Amino acid sequence: MALPQFSVDMSEDELDRMVDNATEASNFLKAISHEGRMMILCHLVTGEKSVTELEELLSARQAAxxxxxxxxRLEGLVVPRREGKAIYYRLADNRPRRILEVVYDLFCNDGD
Structure with missing residues (x-):
């Protein structure tokens, strides 16, 4: 996939859309840039997990x-579901999965 070519003579609407997209992308990247959040997303790639399951997988306290x-959740990357007293989380869409696949290929894949 090639990056789009940007023209000096962009319309104001095109420039506004570019700024909005850059802001959205920046917020997304900030949300996943924390190692704890990234680990949560990595675990949710395999499917829905309860908060308790995530605590155990991460060896972390419930508060953290x-x-x-x-x-x-605030950034719209995960969606909660309550079942009795338990709360389960899943990925809100495919964006985190796609980014984590690239991160995995760049940093975790021993095949290179």
């Missing part, structure tokens, strides 16, 4: 996991 989930 909840704080990171709150930020991910």
């Amino acid at each position: 996991v909840s704080q990171q989930l709150s930020r991910l």
Whole structure:
């Protein structure tokens, strides 16, 4: 995929759209840039998990996991579902999965 070519003679609407897209992308990247949030997203790539499951997978306290989930929820990256007293989270859409695949290829894949 090639990056779009930017013209000096962009319309004001095109420039506004570019700024809006850059802001949205920046907020997305800030949300996943924390290692705890990134680890939560990595675990959610495999499917829905309860807060308790995430605590165990991350070896983290409930307060820390909840704080990171709150930020991910605020940014629209995860969606909660309540079942009785348990709260389950899943990815809101495919964006985190796509980014994490690239991150995995760049930093975790031993095949290179």
